[in-house]
Amino acid sequence: xxxxxxxxxxxxxxxxxxxxxxxxxxxxxxxxxxxxxxxxxxxxxxxxxxxxxxxxxxxxxxxxxxxxxxxxxxxxxxxxxxxxxxxxxxxxxxxxxxxxxxxxxxxxxxxxxxxxxxxxxxxxxxxxxxxxxxxxxxxxxxxxxxxxxxxxxxxxxxxxxxxxxxxxxxxxxxxxxxxxxxxxxxxxxxxxxxxxxxxxxxxxxxxxxxxxxxxxxxxxxxxxxxxxxxxxxxxxxxxxxxxxxxxxxxxxxxxxxxxxxxxxxxxxxxxxxxxxxxxxxxxxxxxxxxxxxx
Amino acid sequence: xxxxxxxxxxxxxxxxxxxxxxxxxxxxxxxxxxxxxxxxxxxxxxxxxxxxxxxxxxxxxxxxxxxxxxxxxxxxxxxxxxxxxxxxxxxxxxxxxxxxxxxxxxxxxxxxxxxxxxxxxxxxxxxxxxxxxxxxxxxxxxxxxxxxxxxxxxxxxxxxxxxxxxxxxxxxxxxxxxxxxxxxxxxxxxxxxxxxxxxxxxxxxxxxxxxxxxxxxxxxxxxxxxxxxxxxxxxxxxxxxxxxxxxxxxxxxxxxxxxxxxxxxxxxxxxxxxxxxxxxxxxxxxxxxxxxxxxxxxxx
Numbered sequence: 209x210x211x212x213x214x215x216x217x218x219x220x221x222x223x224x225x226x227x228x229x230x231x232x233x234x235x236x237x238x239x240x241x242x243x244x245x246x247x248x249x250x251x252x253x254x255x256x257x258x259x260x261x262x263x264x265x266x267x268x269x270x271x272x273x274x275x276x277x278x279x280x281x282x283x284x285x286x287x288x289x290x291x292x293x294x295x296x297x298x299x300x301x302x303x304x305x306x307x308x309x310x311x312x313x314x315x316x317x318x319x320x321x322x323x324x325x326x327x328x329x330x331x332x333x334x335x336x337x338x339x340x341x342x343x344x345x346x347x348x349x350x351x352x353x354x355x356x357x358x359x360x361x362x363x364x365x366x367x368x369x370x371x372x373x374x375x376x377x378x379x380x381x382x383x384x385x386x387x388x389x390x391x392x393x394x395x396x397x398x399x400x401x402x403x404x405x406x407x408x409x410x411x412x413x414x415x416x417x418x419x420x421x422x423x424x425x426x427x428x429x430x431x432x433x434x435x436x437x438x439x440x441x442x443x444x445x446x447x448x449x450x451x452x453x454x455x456x457x458x459x460x461x462x463x464x465x466x467x468x469x470x471x472x473x474x475x476x477x478x479x480x481x482x483x484x485x486x487x488x489x490x491x492x493x494x495x496x497x498x499x500x501x502x
Numbered sequence: 503x504x505x506x507x508x509x510x511x512x513x514x515x516x517x518x519x520x521x522x523x524x525x526x527x528x529x530x531x532x533x534x535x536x537x538x539x540x541x542x543x544x545x546x547x548x549x550x551x552x553x554x555x556x557x558x559x560x561x562x563x564x565x566x567x568x569x570x571x572x573x574x575x576x577x578x579x580x581x582x583x584x585x586x587x588x589x590x591x592x593x594x595x596x597x598x599x600x601x602x603x604x605x606x607x608x609x610x611x612x613x614x615x616x617x618x619x620x621x622x623x624x625x626x627x628x629x630x631x632x633x634x635x636x637x638x639x640x641x642x643x644x645x646x647x648x649x650x651x652x653x654x655x656x657x658x659x660x661x662x663x664x665x666x667x668x669x670x671x672x673x674x675x676x677x678x679x680x681x682x683x684x685x686x687x688x689x690x691x692x693x694x695x696x697x698x699x700x701x702x703x704x705x706x707x708x709x710x711x712x713x714x715x716x717x718x719x720x721x722x723x724x725x726x727x728x729x730x731x732x733x734x735x736x737x738x739x740x741x742x743x744x745x746x747x748x749x750x751x752x753x754x755x756x757x758x759x760x761x762x763x764x765x766x767x768x769x770x771x772x773x774x775x776x777x778x779x780x781x782x783x784x785x786x787x788x789x790x791x792x793x794x795x796x797x798x799x800x801x802x
Contacts, residue, residue, distance in 0.1 A: 403582040406552055410570045411596050411649070421595060425586040 231269050238271075239264035267472040275472035289456055290464050294480050301446050301457035302484070304374070308381025309442040313435060315382060316389035320434070321419075323390065324397020324427075341387045345380050345445040349452050352376030373453040377446075384445045388437035396430025397423060428499045436492035443485045458484075503528045503685055504549060504653060509558030510711070511544055517711035518544050522558070524704070524714060526653075526687060531679060533688045533696035534714070535744065536706030537752070542689045543579070545706065546657045549687060550576045562653070572600045575651030579658040581642040583630040590617065590626045593645045600649045616648040619678060636667035643675065647682070654679075656688040660695070669728060672699055680724060693744045697737060698726055703744060707751040715747050 239261025248254050259265065267275065276294075278285075283295035292300075322329050323337075356375035363369045404426055408418040450459030458477055465473035506524040510517060518541040526532050536542045547553035548560050551570040560567045562574065570576070583592050593613045601609055617626050620640035630638055639659055646654060659675075660668045676699050679686055690696050696703045697720055705715040720740060722731065731737045 403578060403580060404584060406570075406576075406578070407582045407584065409552060410550065410572070410574075410576045411599050412571055413595070413599055417599065421587075422584065425584070428586075 234266075235268055237262045238266040238268040240268060241271075265471055267475065272472040272475050275470070276476035279473070279476060290461060292456065292461075294458070294461075294476060297456065297458045297461050298480055298484055300455075301450065301459065304377055304449075304455070304457065305381060305439075305442045305446045308378045308445075309385055309439055311378060311382035312384075312386040312438055312442065313389055316386035316434070316438070317393055317431065319386075320390045320393025320431070321397055321423075321427075323394035330394070337387070337390065340383075343384075345384045345448045346452070348380045348383055349376055349449055352379035355379065373455060377449045377453060377455065380449050381442050381445050385438040385442035388441065389431070389434035392430045392434030392437070393427060396427035396434075399430065400426040429496070432492070432496040432499050436489065436496055439488055439492055440485065443481070443488060447481060503530075503563060504687070505559075505561045505564075506548065507559050507561075509548060509555040509560055511541075511548065511553065511555050512711075513544075519548075519555075520711040520713055522548075522714055526685060528685055529683050531686045531688070531699065531701045532717075533690055533700035533703045534706050535690055535693050535696045535703060535748065536712065537708045537748070538691055540706055540708040541712040542691070542706055543657055546576070546655050546687065546689050549653070550574050550655050552576075572596070572649040573652045574655055575646035575649050575653070576655045577639075577642050577646045577657065577659045579661060581630070581635075581638045581662075583638060583641055583645075585630050588627050588629055589622055589633070589641050592630070592641060593617065593648050596645050597648050613648060616644040619647070620644040620674070634667075635663050636671055639663065639671060640674075643678075647678070651684065653685045653687065656686065656690075658689050658691065661691060668695070673728065675699065676725065693741055693748070697722075697740050697744065698728060698731065703740070705744060705747045705751075707748070709751060715751065718744060 239259040242258050242260055243255055244258070245253055245255050279294045283293040285293040286296060323333065324330075353372060353376045356379065357372050359370065359372050359375040360368055361370035400423060404422050405418075408422045413421065446457065447459035447462065449455070450457040451463040454460055454463070458481055462474055462477035462481075465471075465477070504524070504526040506522050509519065509522040511519045522545065534542060534545065544553060548555055549567065551560075551567045551574065554568070567574070584595070587595065590613060593616060594609075597609050597613050601612065604612070614626075617623055620643055622637060622640055622644065625633060625637060630641065633641070639662075643659070656675075660671055663671065672695055679699075686700075688696070688699060693703075700720055702717050702719050704717040706712050707715045718740060722734065722736060
């Protein structure tokens, strides 16, 4: 019982306390609205709303909640293209992330294997990779727009279902999210114990069997570390991509609300992005843990 | 059957094995005993084909050994089971590859027979991490035997096990050998184990580089009972002979150490060179920084 109490205190109460502290700091920084009535020169009563505080325009936690209640309590509502429930927006973003992420894994994993297996390949391509790796998604997106400017897939009604901006978004997510997968797979392949390779040699396993029965399973834990980091990056990139392309999604919504001076919604978006990113990371580390234990 | 002639092997300029001559007849059980780190594993890797000799030849039935193959089954010191496969799958992997022409049923029966042979029937669907060290090594032995190798190469197969498990497995493997009579080359660091299991024991002398000593024939009847054999005078004599050979060669071992010796002296300066103008161009006092390299014989 005592253990349970302790456990609850440590793993539930302490994080809650930290969140509370953050909210307090937020409250202190945020401005507050002071409503006063006064009589103007014409003798009419007017109410004047003035904001005071360190950051006058930052809404307080309560104001944020009041402004974004609608989006949170009806998370799947669709009122317009850029006026949807927060989870509906997130779902749109996640769909795109999933596609781009899938591309990143499909391209990144084999590259990682080549890097891990061949020293010459590594020597040749390492500089290229090191140069491309730190490039920001904001820099890739315009290139994607140019590359895929001709892409247009239309449905029966003549509406574009997959346009240049979608292709560019996928391209950006894939090329930015691929690097952790590439690097970790390469490291994992290099770290395959010599013993396993000796077994493959003594059994005279064919090349493909060595790959699928020995190399891939031995590399899986490393690969999944890469996959997890890649997913994190993919989720980072989506926001930037949506902001620039104006696609409906969590990032697009954020940018639109910034333009509409609706600052509470920006905070809502930030929190939603954070929470979803956290959930994705947890999910991936559960999967990763399963492979690590083998 | 296995012939090694004048084989030598070095790693990074250090010779590990020199002038190895070994000849193993078909059906013979040979044990090679040596100190840890004296090149035993290198020797077995030469035979398995994982390592090629720098000079000399390694042949099997007259054919030079150039790469590993299933006809020379190798049992690894650390078992080297694939941890993501169950016991059965580990053995399947070997059998499927070696007996491609067999039907699925034949292969399955073959695998089952070998699992039964090492008494692992109930554990067939377990992963290696769920098994004890002794059980893992049994899987490894079964995997190797399932390939029907012409030669069984054992690289310190039991050295990672505790003494009791070790004794049990020694007896079990000796039994299996009595049934199959394949050629076995068994590497070990335990003289008792070597004498107990083998027909012939060859010490690997820890000279640097290591060489093989004179082989000692073990003419004890099989099956050998480890309780009885402990009091057997022949066993005692063999053990004494083997241990003496190994210890003597260790005592006579010398090694060369080469090191840099720096002499801390400064050469006298020519005072005439020092004047007011010469100060800028003057050389610093010369040091005799010539590093002398000497070779010193140190006995270890």
